[in-house]
Amino acid sequence: MKRVAVGIDVGGxxxxxxxxxxxxxxxxxxxxxxxxxxxxxxxxEGLSGAVKALAGELGRPVAAVGLGIAGDVDGERGVLxxxxxxxxxxxxxxxxxxxxxxxxxxxxxxxxxxxAWGIYRAELNGKSRNLLAVTLGxxxxxxxxxxxxxxxxxxxxxGEIGHMTVVPGGxxxxxxxxxxxxxxxxxxxxxxxxxxxxxxxxAEGLTPLDLFKRAGKGDPxxxxxxxxxxxxxxxxLLNVAYLLNPDTxxxxxxxxxxxxxxxxxxxxxxxxxxxQTPVESLALKVSRLxxxxxxxxxxxxxxx
Amino acid sequence: MKRVAVGIDVGGxxxxxxxxxxxxxxxxxxxxxxxxxxxxxxxxEGLSGAVKALAGELGRPVAAVGLGIAGDVDGERGVLxxxxxxxxxxxxxxxxxxxxxxxxxxxxxxxxxxxAWGIYRAELNGKSRNLLAVTLGxxxxxxxxxxxxxxxxxxxxxGEIGHMTVVPGGxxxxxxxxxxxxxxxxxxxxxxxxxxxxxxxxAEGLTPLDLFKRAGKGDPxxxxxxxxxxxxxxxxLLNVAYLLNPDTxxxxxxxxxxxxxxxxxxxxxxxxxxxQTPVESLALKVSRLxxxxxxxxxxxxxxx
Numbered sequence: 001m002k003r004v005a006v007g008i009d010v011g012g013x014x015x016x017x018x019x020x021x022x023x024x025x026x027x028x029x030x031x032x033x034x035x036x037x038x039x040x041x042x043x044x045e046g047l048s049g050a051v052k053a054l055a056g057e058l059g060r061p062v063a064a065v066g067l068g069i070a071g072d073v074d075g076e077r078g079v080l081x082x083x084x085x086x087x088x089x090x091x092x093x094x095x096x097x098x099x100x101x102x103x104x105x106x107x108x109x110x111x112x113x114x115x116a117w118g119i120y121r122a123e124l125n126g127k128s129r130n131l132l133a134v135t136l137g138x139x140x141x142x143x144x145x146x147x148x149x150x151x152x153x154x155x156x157x158x159g160e161i162g163h164m165t166v167v168p169g170g171x172x173x174x175x176x177x178x179x180x181x182x183x184x185x186x187x188x189x190x191x192x193x194x195x196x197x198x199x200x201x202x203a204e205g206l207t208p209l210d211l212f213k214r215a216g217k218g219d220p221x222x223x224x225x226x227x228x229x230x231x232x233x234x235x236x237l238l239n240v241a242y243l244l245n246p247d248t249x250x251x252x253x254x255x256x257x258x259x260x261x262x263x264x265x266x267x268x269x270x271x272x273x274x275x276q277t278p279v280e281s282l283a284l285k286v287s288r289l290x291x292x293x294x295x296x297x298x299x300x301x302x303x304x
Numbered sequence: 305m306k307r308v309a310v311g312i313d314v315g316g317x318x319x320x321x322x323x324x325x326x327x328x329x330x331x332x333x334x335x336x337x338x339x340x341x342x343x344x345x346x347x348x349e350g351l352s353g354a355v356k357a358l359a360g361e362l363g364r365p366v367a368a369v370g371l372g373i374a375g376d377v378d379g380e381r382g383v384l385x386x387x388x389x390x391x392x393x394x395x396x397x398x399x400x401x402x403x404x405x406x407x408x409x410x411x412x413x414x415x416x417x418x419x420a421w422g423i424y425r426a427e428l429n430g431k432s433r434n435l436l437a438v439t440l441g442x443x444x445x446x447x448x449x450x451x452x453x454x455x456x457x458x459x460x461x462x463g464e465i466g467h468m469t470v471v472p473g474g475x476x477x478x479x480x481x482x483x484x485x486x487x488x489x490x491x492x493x494x495x496x497x498x499x500x501x502x503x504x505x506x507a508e509g510l511t512p513l514d515l516f517k518r519a520g521k522g523d524p525x526x527x528x529x530x531x532x533x534x535x536x537x538x539x540x541l542l543n544v545a546y547l548l549n550p551d552t553x554x555x556x557x558x559x560x561x562x563x564x565x566x567x568x569x570x571x572x573x574x575x576x577x578x579x580q581t582p583v584e585s586l587a588l589k590v591s592r593l594x595x596x597x598x599x600x601x602x603x604x605x606x607x608x
Contacts, residue, residue, distance in 0.1 A: 072581050081581065130458050142547075146450055153549025154434050157581045160546040165539055167472060175578040235469055240547065242464040243446075245457020274479040277376050277385065277461045 003063040006051050007118075007298025009111060009291065010034060010069045012085035017050055018291045019058050020298040024122030026291065030054045036087045043086075044094065048101045065106045066297030067094065068114030070141070075109045075156045107301040109152070111135070111293045112159055116143025117150050118296025119250050123289040130246040133287070134161060134233075136255035139174070140182040146244065150300065162186065166235050184232035185262075187255045190225050197221040212258040223261070230262030234269025241270070241278040252287035259286045307367040310355050311422075311602025313415060313595065314338060314373045316389035321354055322595045323362050324602040328426030330595065334358045340391045347390075348398065352405045369410045370601030371398065372418030374445070379413045379460045411605040413456070415439070415597045416463055420447025421454050422600025423554050427593040434550040437591070438465060438537075440559035443478065444486040450548065454604065466490065470539050488536035489566075491559045494529050501525040516562040527565070534566030538573025545574070545582040556591040563590045 002021040009016045017030035030053070035046040047067070055062045071083030078095025080086070099106040109117075116133035124131065129148050135141040140162030144151040152158050162182035163175055170179025171189065183189050187208040194211050195203050198221050215222035237249055251259060263284070270279045289295070306325040313320045321334035334357070339350040351371070359366045375387030382399025384390070403410040413421075420437035428435065433452050439445040444466030448455040456462050466486035467479060474483025478492065487493050491512040498515050499507050502525050519526035541553055555563060567588070574583045593599070 072579075144547075146455055147453060149451060151450055151548070153582065154551040155549055155581055155585050157579075158547065158549035160549075160579065160582070163579055164543040164546050165470075168470070168539060173578075177578045235472060239468040239543065242468050243462065243544065243547070244448075244455070245459055245462035245464075247458040274477075274481045275376075275461075275464065275467055277459055278457065278464070281459050 003302060004058070004060050005064045005066060005298040005302045006054055006062050007066045007068065007114070007291075007294035007296065007301070008047060008051070009114070009293040009297065010047070010067055010086070012036075015047060015050070016291060016294050017054050018294040018298060019054055019062070020295055022302055024295065024299060026295060028054060028058050029291065034086070040089065040092045040094065040097075044098045044101065048098055051102060062104060064298075064301035065098070065102060065104055066114065066299070066301030067098075067106065067108040068111035068293040068297040069108060070111045073108055073110040073156055075107065075113075075152055078106070078108055080108065105301060105304070107297070107304050109297055109300055110141075110143070110156065110159065112141030113143040113150060113152055114294075114296035114300060115252055115292040116145055116159070116296065117300050118292035118294070119252065119287050119289055120145045121299050122295050123287060123292070124248065124250075128248040130244065131248045131250065132161070132237075132240055132244070132246050133250045133252055133292075135253040136185060136187070136251055137253040138188050139186045144244070161236060161240065164236055164239070166232050181232060181236045185229040185255075190229055190255070193228070194221055194225045197224065208255050208258060212261065215261055226258065226261035227265050230265030231269055233262060234266040237266060237284075238270055238273055238279070241282055242275065245278040247281060248283045248285065250285045250287045252289070252292055256286050307606060308362070308364050309368045309370060309602040309606045310358055310366050311370045311372065311418070311595075311598035311600065311605070312351060312355070313418070313597040313601065314351070314371055314390070316340075319351060319354070320595060320598050321358050322598040322602060323358055323366070324599055326606055328599065328603060330599060332358060332362050333595065338390070344393065344396045344398065344401075348402045348405065352402060355406060366408060368602075368605035369402070369406060369408055370418065370603070370605030371402075371410065371412040372415035372597040372601040373412060374415045377412055377414040377460055379411065379417075379456055382410070382412055384412065409605065409608070411601070411608050413601055413604055414445075414447070414460065414463065416445030417447040417454060417456055418598075418600035418604060419556055419596040420449055420463070420600065421604050422596035422598070423556065423591050423593055424449045425603050426599050427591060427596070428552065428554075432552040434548065435552045435554065436465070436541075436544055436548070436550050437554045437556055437596075439557040440489060440491070440555055441557040442492050443490045448548070465540060465544065468540055468543070470536050485536060485540045489533040489559075494533055494559070497532070498525055498529045501528065512559050512562060516565065519565055530562065530565035531569050534569030535573055537566060538570040541570060541588075542574055542577050542583070545586055546579065549582040551585060552587045552589065554589045554591045556593070556596055560590050
């Protein structure tokens with residue numbers, strides 16, 4: 001029988017759980033509120049309880065557990081260096097105490113890295129060796145699989161495509177920088193830039209989905225911010241193509257659902273590149289995999 | 305006794321040969337004019353003769369041969385897809401005919417990739433796992449070693465940092481693009497930008513070395529172009545740090561000899577980054593290794 005792992009995508013409000021077999025098949029899912037405010041102890045306790053409950057429902061032993069967390073994660077030491085979503089925690093040891101509590105190996109990984117691995121293993125199934133996954137949500141993240149291995153970098157912080165500078169001195173980013181990819185293609189900034197164009201005093205509760213609908217109805221400002229998001233994404237992806245020559249780029253996350261508004265501008269920028277070898281061979285896709293982060297974290301936990 | 309390979313750094317005018325043992329020690333060097341104009345046959349014949357001559361001088365058998373060539377190289381198939389330096393040759397099979405002639409395995413690789421491998425193996429000696437080597441010469445190239453392996457990408461064209469767009473719509477690049485790193489930090493463009501600042505009608509035979517000397521004497525225009533080269537290099541390296549989280553960046557090539565004029569601006573840009581984890585851990589060095597490209601090509605030929 002195939003071994004089973006549980007993966008957890010830890011968000012600031014909810015944690016999503018998936019039980020996965022070695023082949024990457026999702027067997028069962030769960031969900032629980034993320035317990036913050038009372039420190040890492042109760043947080044780990046809550047997640048561990050949920051893993052046990054899911055294993056019980058499944059009626060199968062769990063071989064390993066993987067956590068995908070937004071932020072700066074040192075997967076090798078199992079330490080969360082910093083997470084804006086988790087009360088701004090700094091240097092919190094997570095893997096070891098949770099492994100002790102569960103009696104199972106626990107691996108933690110940046111959520112976008114985990115999503116890249118999930119897509120690589122469970123969606124592309126060997127159809128890629130060199131992959132960039134871009135997570136388009138409130139912010140923009142990324143994960144890399146290079147030569148068939150997760151590339152987390154020297155300190156585990158690789159893949160931060162959202163904070164690559166595309167336009168020096170350009171739009172402000174939430175991190176304090178300027179001209180970062182996220183400042184143009186992150187959901188929060190797509191809304192902010194639309195509000196600015198419309199002369200609104202704030203985002204007024206608008207969501208990227210609202211702007212997707214408005215663009216569909218012909219709203220020129222909405223169309224413009226999506227087009228610009230695509231152009232800046234195109235420039236960032238072209239730079240990645242030159243640097244890494246990946247065979248595949250996959251867009252994932254909530255904002256990727258609006259891809260028909262920005263895939264055209266991305267492709268146009270790529271087509272205009274002077275050096276076509278790394279571009280012509282690049283497959284640009286939108287992921288259809290649910291729970292990529294949790295799936296990937298689970299599969300990574302089985303492999304390490 | 306250790307196996308020996310010969311590496312050849314094939315330039316447009318000269319080819320430099322190095323005989324290397326498995327440990328990365330250079331045993332003997334040679335040099336011959338690159339024979340172009342009469343097609344790949346005589347070119348291969350010339351290089352093969354030089355390999356045999358070097359092996360004869362050395363008095364030891366040669367186990368393998370590696371070629372580092374500027375341009376678009378498909379190392380896996382042994383095909384030079386395109387080289388501006390070699391008469392603009394396109395889709396020329398090099399490895400197989402040369403291996404047949406020499407009775408030895410022959411590997412070809414992009415010259416900057418080969419240099420990265422040479423620096424990784426013969427200069428850093430295991431002190432790096434994730435390395436970017438930037439070749440600063442007339443143009444700007446790059447090579448990557450990630451997780452201890454050469455990362456050539458899906459088609460072998462990875463590492464083209466010189467053509468990453470740093471300033472959208474910025475300075476013109478020789479490739480026809482705009483705002484590429486090479487347009488600011490390549491030797492040809494450093495000279496061009498100086499000539500423009502000085503209102504000269506052309507480069508007037510000036511070299512980067514001339515501008516290094518002029519900057520040393522306080523020439524404000526020379527100082528400015530070197531500083532700008534450093535700032536743009538800093539932005540490019542910061543993007544690489546965010547994307548790949550390497551432990552080491554090594555600058556090599558003729559223009560790297562002027563590093564004291566641009567290392568300050570590079571470090572200033574890196575210091576100003578909002579996300580310091582991948583920056584603080586980054587060692588930024590200038591290579592002291594001679595013949596890195598030929599050495600790396602030789603070592604790669606022994607390993608494949």
